[in-house]
Amino acid sequence: MDTKKTRRQLGGELVIPCLAIAFTLYFFSTIWNSPWTAQVSAFAVGGVLLLVCGMFILRCVVMLGQGEGSLGFGNLFSRDDIATGRIGLFFTTLGYCLLIERLGFTLTTFLFLTLSMIILSKGKRPLFITAISAAMALGGWAVFIWAFDTRFPRGWFETTMKAVLANG
Amino acid sequence: MGETGAILIEVFFETIGFWWVIIPTIFLGLIVGGIPGFSAANTIIILMPLTLAMNLQTGLVFMVTLYCAARMGAGIPAILVNIPGTAGAAATPLDGYPMAKAGKGQQALAISFVASSIGGLLTTLIALATMPILARVGFYMHSVEMIVVMLFGISLIASIASQDMLKGLIAGFLGLMIGSIGTDVVYATPRGTFGFLEFYDGVPLIPALVGLFAVSEAFIIIEKKVIVTHEGDVRHSNWHDTFEGVRMALARWWHIVWTSLIGLVIGVIPGAGASIASFVAYQQSRTVSKTPELYGTGHPEGLIAPESANNGVTSGTLVPLLVLGIPGGATAAIMLVVMQFHGVSFGPSLFENQPKIGYGMFMAMAVAYLLMFLTILPLSRYMSHVTTIPTIYLAPMIISFTLVGGFVPREYMFDMYLALGFGVLGYVARRTGYHVAAILIGIILGPLLERYFLLALKKSDGDIMTLFSSNLGNVLWVALVVSLITPVVLNRRRNKAKVVRQ
Numbered sequence: 001m002d003t004k005k006t007r008r009q010l011g012g013e014l015v016i017p018c019l020a021i022a023f024t025l026y027f028f029s030t031i032w033n034s035p036w037t038a039q040v041s042a043f044a045v046g047g048v049l050l051l052v053c054g055m056f057i058l059r060c061v062v063m064l065g066q067g068e069g070s071l072g073f074g075n076l077f078s079r080d081d082i083a084t085g086r087i088g089l090f091f092t093t094l095g096y097c098l099l100i101e102r103l104g105f106t107l108t109t110f111l112f113l114t115l116s117m118i119i120l121s122k123g124k125r126p127l128f129i130t131a132i133s134a135a136m137a138l139g140g141w142a143v144f145i146w147a148f149d150t151r152f153p154r155g156w157f158e159t160t161m162k163a164v165l166a167n168g
Numbered sequence: 169m170g171e172t173g174a175i176l177i178e179v180f181f182e183t184i185g186f187w188w189v190i191i192p193t194i195f196l197g198l199i200v201g202g203i204p205g206f207s208a209a210n211t212i213i214i215l216m217p218l219t220l221a222m223n224l225q226t227g228l229v230f231m232v233t234l235y236c237a238a239r240m241g242a243g244i245p246a247i248l249v250n251i252p253g254t255a256g257a258a259a260t261p262l263d264g265y266p267m268a269k270a271g272k273g274q275q276a277l278a279i280s281f282v283a284s285s286i287g288g289l290l291t292t293l294i295a296l297a298t299m300p301i302l303a304r305v306g307f308y309m310h311s312v313e314m315i316v317v318m319l320f321g322i323s324l325i326a327s328i329a330s331q332d333m334l335k336g337l338i339a340g341f342l343g344l345m346i347g348s349i350g351t352d353v354v355y356a357t358p359r360g361t362f363g364f365l366e367f368y369d370g371v372p373l374i375p376a377l378v379g380l381f382a383v384s385e386a387f388i389i390i391e392k393k394v395i396v397t398h399e400g401d402v403r404h405s406n407w408h409d410t411f412e413g414v415r416m417a418l419a420r421w422w423h424i425v426w427t428s429l430i431g432l433v434i435g436v437i438p439g440a441g442a443s444i445a446s447f448v449a450y451q452q453s454r455t456v457s458k459t460p461e462l463y464g465t466g467h468p469e470g471l472i473a474p475e476s477a478n479n480g481v482t483s484g485t486l487v488p489l490l491v492l493g494i495p496g497g498a499t500a501a502i503m504l505v506v507m508q509f510h511g512v513s514f515g516p517s518l519f520e521n522q523p524k525i526g527y528g529m530f531m532a533m534a535v536a537y538l539l540m541f542l543t544i545l546p547l548s549r550y551m552s553h554v555t556t557i558p559t560i561y562l563a564p565m566i567i568s569f570t571l572v573g574g575f576v577p578r579e580y581m582f583d584m585y586l587a588l589g590f591g592v593l594g595y596v597a598r599r600t601g602y603h604v605a606a607i608l609i610g611i612i613l614g615p616l617l618e619r620y621f622l623l624a625l626k627k628s629d630g631d632i633m634t635l636f637s638s639n640l641g642n643v644l645w646v647a648l649v650v651s652l653i654t655p656v657v658l659n660r661r662r663n664k665a666k667v668v669r670q
Contacts, residue, residue: 012599016342016593023346030358030361037352040625059334084390092564093571113565116563116564148215
């Protein structure tokens with residue numbers, strides 16, 4: 001039982017090398033018929049990357065053969081990810097990216113902060129969280145959009161406030 | 169000399185009189201430097217109408233102060249939450265963040281402020297005294313020499329990889345490969361772009377920085393209640409910790425001096441920048457250190473090196489701008505535009521025709537660093553409280569404000585998704601023992617290395633021996649080899665000595 005616990009989770013550790021190999025091969029495919037200027041450094045860097053990834057995979061195979069590791073992904077995904085709200089935070093982050101173009105910075109930030117803080121705190125202190133989220137979103141709007149006219153994504157709230165401020 | 173001295177003293181006191189511009193600008197600079205995407209260059213562009221409306225001297229003081237303060241500000245989130253505000257601060261969290269996690273955030277901030285202020289102030293004075301000589305450095309640095317300078321920075325990957333060489337090299341070379349995305353510099357052939365036009369200019373740096381550091385860090389820190397590792401370390405901040413940080417920095421004054429000089433020399437070279445300087449300084453600091461094994465664990469010298477070097481760059485950047493009219497970076501280029509709007513002509517004649525403007529830029533920098541030291545240092549006590557904010561509130565704030573920071577430089581929604589993608593990559597890397605800093609070094613320095621490499625080959629009709637064709641280049645090659653071999657030799661000696669003692 002103890003041996004199982006101390007085994008290295010090589011499945012998770014192999015994700016980056018596998019991604020690196022796939023990306024390098026794709027990269028090579030895009031420069032195969034290109035001028036040498038486009039190829040030279042990519043082939044050199046990509047060649048070394050493939051070599052070190054190959055060595056790493058070989059090391060993992062040896063470790064698996066000696067029973068020192070398993071192909072598990074425990075170091076990458078676990079039940080704790082649901083318990084800590086990490087999965088929820090990921091989806092709210094994805095939602096933030098999807099909605100910000102339509103709703104603008106202020107509203108989307110408010111919704112994102114409220115929702116993700118409520119998920120992470122497991123529903124505790126919703127009023128406090130709403131107040132903090134509103135303060136942060138409005139503070140961000142006041143500093144970055146109203147005061148400095150920064151190029152933040154704009155939506156209904158920003159347009160309305162601009163009209164309100166322009167007309168006194 | 170006497171006349172110049174009188175002008176310098178006059179300009180110094182005149183600049184002090186601009187305290188009412190400098191102090192608010194310091195705070196503005198700290199904010200814009202601390203949030204990825206809001207560099208000093210962006211802020212000066214945003215506030216350009218205001219800058220142009222000011223008289224020349226006020227405008228210059230404002231721009232120079234903002235430039236310095238933003239550089240210093242970038243180190244604050246790098247230390248407290250592992251998020252470098254700019255690429256120039258990418259080496260700062262390597263030792264700054266472990267200090268913050270160990271409950272020494274206040275000391276780390278104080279070290280950073282002292283190293284930045286002294287490094288910046290010292291290099292400003294040296295730049296002022298040696299301007300004609302420094303201005304010529306750029307003439308000697310051709311593509312071959314630049315390749316070696318880049319390799320000095322990239323060799324940091326090998327140091328980072330020391331714990332697990334294969335993983336470190338995979339991370340570093342993956343970064344270099346990602347950095348190769350985009351069109352090649354000679355024929356503009358698109359490579360590895362996945363069909364996205366947004367990648368034709370290469371991988372944008374800010375989304376990569378935001379994703380690899382900020383987003384992935386936010387997903388990691390929610391496992392803990394607060395950033396500091398042991399809850400026992402969450403204690404009330406006090407002045408003693410600030411003074412301890414100051415003492416730790418001042419005790420290593422010589423380290424501040426030589427690492428800031430690295431920044432100054434690299435800053436003088438047009439096209440090089442703070443990120444290269446901080447990586448090179450960190451790597452060299454580790455190479456000559458008696459305790460290289462402490463680097464990456466919260467070692468003060470590992471924090472001093474990048475901070476003093478990237479502030480050394482600020483004064484270095486002004487040299488080619490003022491003496492030759494060649495801006496050494498984005499912020500310097502914007503300063504050039506503003507100064508030209510006011511009818512200032514650059515070159516050696518600047519110091520004859522308008523000495524107050526020429527010397528005034530350096531004096532503004534010196535005064536800004538002095539006032540920064542006095543105003544920001546006491547704040548480290550309060551800033552360090554960030555590490556005690558519950559992560560359930562901190563993580564979403566980090567994600568929202570940094571992701572939108574990724575959008576700002578190019579205004580592409582694509583960049584926000586890209587930052588999220590890098591966030592996932594960074595998260596996987598952190599959870600499985602790959603160093604995100606190694607990936608970032610590759611992304612930052614890879615395209616620059618490739619550019620200089622191709623230029624060198626193109627100039628020599630593809631003769632690879634061109635890499636060893638210049639005297640200065642060969643000296644740098646030898647220095648590079650020495651800097652790579654020295655730690656190995658020293659390490660072996662230390663191990664032998666240990667064995668003998670045992």
